C-alpha cells in the first residue's frame with residue numbers, strides 16, 4: 153500500500169489559509185449596520201465564497217477558532233450544524249445516545265462572552281461529544297448504555313466535564329458505546345448497548361465500529377462534533393480510533409481524572425480524546441488533564457501536577473534523532489490473514505520514519521509467551537470492577553433502580569427485557585461473582601496485579617524502552633493496546649492506511665464487518681508513563697508527512713454544513729439577495 157505524499161499537507165494549508173482570509177473579510181463587511189462600504193470578496197464570487205466555509209468532516213480547532221474570531225459563524229451555528237448532522241446519521245449509525253438539551257443555551261452564553269471580549273481558550277464555543285460513561289450534572293443521563301442507570305443523577309460534574317466547561321467547550325451530547333465499556337458479555341458486539349442500540353462505523357456498510365468508545369469514534373470521524381472523548385481500559389480509545397480513521401490519545405492512567413466516570417478498573421481506566429488531527433487531540437488533552445482530589449491516582453502526575461504544553465510538543469522535526477523500537481515478536485504472534493495488510497503498511501512506514509531521521513530497531517517483548525497464556529488481566533479487571541462499580545454507584549445522588557453492587561446490576565440486567573438477556577449474556581460478571589471470583593481487597597488481587605506489572609513492564613513496553621534506550625515503541629494499532637493496558641502507559645494512534653478494494657469481508661459477532669474494503673487502520677506510538685508530550689511530537693511528525701486520514705472517505709457522510717446553517721439564519725448581509 154502506497155503511503156500518501158506530503159503534497160496533501162500543502163493542499164491542506166492552502167485551503168485553510170484562504171478560509172481564514174475570507175472569514176476576516178466577511179466580518180468586516182457585516183460589522184456596520186447601514187450600507188457599509190464593501191470590503192469583502194468580489195460579489196461575483198458568491199458561490200465560491202460559500203465553499204470557503206470549512207467542511208465539518210475535516211475542520212480543525214484552529215479553523216473553528218479563526219471562524220469564530222472572525223465572525224464568520226457563531227458557536228450557536230456550530231451547535232445547530234452538528235445537531236443536524238447527528239440527526240442525519242442517527243437512523244443509520246446510532247452514534248449518539250443523547251443530545252444535551254442545554255447545548256444551544258450554553259453556546260449562546262459562550263457567544264455572548266466572546267462578544268464581550270472573554271475567550272476562555274482555544275476550545276471556546278466548540279462542541280464536543282463525550283462517551284456515555286462520563287457523568288455530567290445536567291439534564292443528560294450517564295448510563296454506560298444500561299437501563300439500570302437511566303434517570304440516575306450525580307452530585308456534581310465529573311472533573312472531566314467540569315474542565316471541558318471551564319475551557320469553553322459545549323458538551324453537545326453523549327456518544328453510544330459498547331455497553332459497560334464491553335465488560336458484560338461473552339457474546340455481545342462492539343458498539344452495542346441496550347440503551348443506545350448498535351453503533352455502525354461509516355467506512356463500509358454495517359462496519360464494526362470497534363469499541364468500546366464506538367460512538368465517539370464514529371461521531372468524531374464524520375464531524376458530528378469537532379471531536380469526542382473516549383475511555384480506555386484495554387483498547388477502547390485506540391481501537392475505535394483505528395477503525396474510524398482517527399487520532400486517539402490513551403493517556404497514562406492518572407493523567408485524567410476518573411472520578412464520576414463509570415469504571416471498569418482503577419488500575420487501567422483512563423479518559424482521552426478521539427479527534428481527526430494530532431493537534432486537535434492535543435488541545436483537548438491539554439484541557440482535561442490534571443490533578444483531581446477525588447481521584448488520587450492523579451496525585452502521581454510529575455512536577456507537582458504541572459501539565460506539559462502539548463501544543464508546543466507538536467514538532468515537525470520530532471522524529472529527527474528519535475530512537476524507535478518494534479516488538480516484532482508481538483507483531484508476528486498477532487498477525488492473521490486480514491491484518492497482514494496492516495502489517496505491510498506498517499512496515500512501509502518504517503522507511504518514512506527513517507527518512508525523517510529516526511533510528512528504528514527491533515525491541516521484542518520478552519514476556520510475550522507468558523503474557524499470551526496469563527489470566528492476570530482478567531483477574532485484575534474482574535476484581536476492580538466489583539469494587540470500583542460499587543464505589544461509583546455509592547456516589548449517585550439518585551438511583552431509581554436501587555443498584556448498589558455488581559450483583560444488583562446483574563439481577564437488573566437479567567430481568568429487564570431491553571437488556572437482551574440471555575441472547576447477550578452476563579458471562580463476564582458471572583465469572584467475577586462466581587466461586588473463583590474476588591474483589592480488589594483480596595490478596596489474590598495483588599498477586600495478579602504484580603504479575604501484570606511484570607508482564608507489561610519489564611517483560612513488555614517498559615523493558616523494551618529501557619533495554620534499547622527508546623523514545624517510543626511502535627505497533628500496528630490493532631495489536632497495540634494490551635501491554636500498555638496492564639501497566640497504565642500511554643498510546644497515541646494515528647491513521648496509517650485502509651484495506652484495499654479487493655479485501656475479503658470478514659464479519660465479527662452478529663454480522664458486523666470487522667475487516668473489508670475501505671476499512672481504515674492506524675499506527676500506535678507507545679511510551680513510558682507521562683510521556684504524552686514525546687508521543688504527541690512523534691505522532692505529529694508522522695501525521696504531517698503522511699496525512700493518511702485524507703486518503704480514505706466514508707461511504708456515509710452527513711450533508712448539512714456550517715454554511716447551510718449560517719445562510720439559513722440570513723446573515724449574508726448586503727450580498728445575499730441578488731440571486
Ligand SMILES: *[C@@H]1O[C@H](CO)[C@@H](O)[C@H](O)[C@H]1NC(C)=O
Pocket residue numbers: 163164167207209210702
Ligand atoms: C475536506 O473534506 C472535503 C469534503 O470531503 C474535501 O473536499 C476536501 O478536499 C477536504 N480537505 C482536506 C484538506 O482534506
Ligand SMILES: *[C@@H]1O[C@H](CO)[C@@H](O)[C@H](O)[C@H]1NC(C)=O
Pocket residue numbers: 238239242243251
Ligand atoms: C433518531 O432517529 C429516530 C428514528 O429515526 C428518531 O425517532 C429520533 O428522534 C432521532 N433522534 C435524534 C436525537 O436525532
Ligand SMILES: *[C@@H]1O[C@H](CO)[C@@H](O)[C@H](O)[C@H]1NC(C)=O
Pocket residue numbers: 261264265268
Ligand atoms: C458582558 O460584560 C458586561 C459588562 O462587563 C457584563 O455586565 C455582562 O454580564 C457580560 N456578559 C457576559 C455574557 O459575559
Ligand SMILES: *[C@@H]1O[C@H](CO)[C@@H](O)[C@H](O)[C@H]1NC(C)=O
Pocket residue numbers: 290291292293302303304305
Ligand atoms: C434520561 O433519559 C430519560 C429517558 O430517556 C429522560 O426522560 C430523562 O430526561 C433523561 N435525563 C435524566 C437526567 O434523567
Ligand SMILES: *[C@@H]1O[C@H](CO)[C@@H](O)[C@H](O)[C@H]1NC(C)=O
Pocket residue numbers: 448449
Ligand atoms: C486513594 O483513595 C482510596 C479510596 O479513597 C484509598 O483507599 C487509597 O488509600 C488512596 N491512595 C492513596 C495513594 O492515597
Ligand SMILES: *[C@@H]1O[C@H](CO)[C@@H](O)[C@H](O)[C@H]1NC(C)=O
Pocket residue numbers: 467468469470471472473
Ligand atoms: C524539535 O525537534 C528537534 C529534533 O528533536 C529538536 O532539535 C528541536 O529543538 C525541537 N524543537 C522544539 C521547538 O522543541
Ligand SMILES: *[C@@H]1O[C@H](CO)[C@@H](O)[C@H](O)[C@H]1NC(C)=O
Pocket residue numbers: 480481482484514516
Ligand atoms: C524478535 O522476534 C522476531 C519475531 O518473532 C524474531 O524473528 C527475532 O529473532 C527476535 N529477536 C530476538 C533478538 O530475539
Ligand SMILES: *[C@@H]1O[C@H](CO)[C@@H](O)[C@H](O)[C@H]1NC(C)=O
Pocket residue numbers: 538539542591592593594
Ligand atoms: C470485598 O471483599 C471483602 C471480603 O470478601 C468484603 O468484605 C467486601 O465487602 C468486598 N467489597 C466489595 C465492594 O465488594
Ligand SMILES: *[C@@H]1O[C@H](CO)[C@@H](O)[C@H](O)[C@H]1NC(C)=O
Pocket residue numbers: 552553554
Ligand atoms: C428503590 O428504593 C426506594 C426506597 O426504598 C423505593 O421506594 C423504590 O420503589 C425502589 N425502586 C425500585 C425500582 O425498586
Ligand SMILES: *[C@@H]1O[C@H](CO)[C@@H](O)[C@H](O)[C@H]1NC(C)=O
Pocket residue numbers: 339574575576577578579
Ligand atoms: C450468548 O450466550 C448465551 C449463553 O451464555 C446463550 O444463551 C445465547 O444464546 C448466546 N447468544 C447468541 C446469539 O449466540
Ligand SMILES: CC(=O)N[C@H]1CO[C@H](CO)[C@@H](O)[C@@H]1O
Pocket residue numbers: 238241242243245246247248249250328347348349350
Ligand atoms: C441520537 C441517536 O442516534 N439516537 C439513537 C440511539 O440508538 C437508539 C436505538 O438504536 C435509537 O432509537 C436512537 O434514535
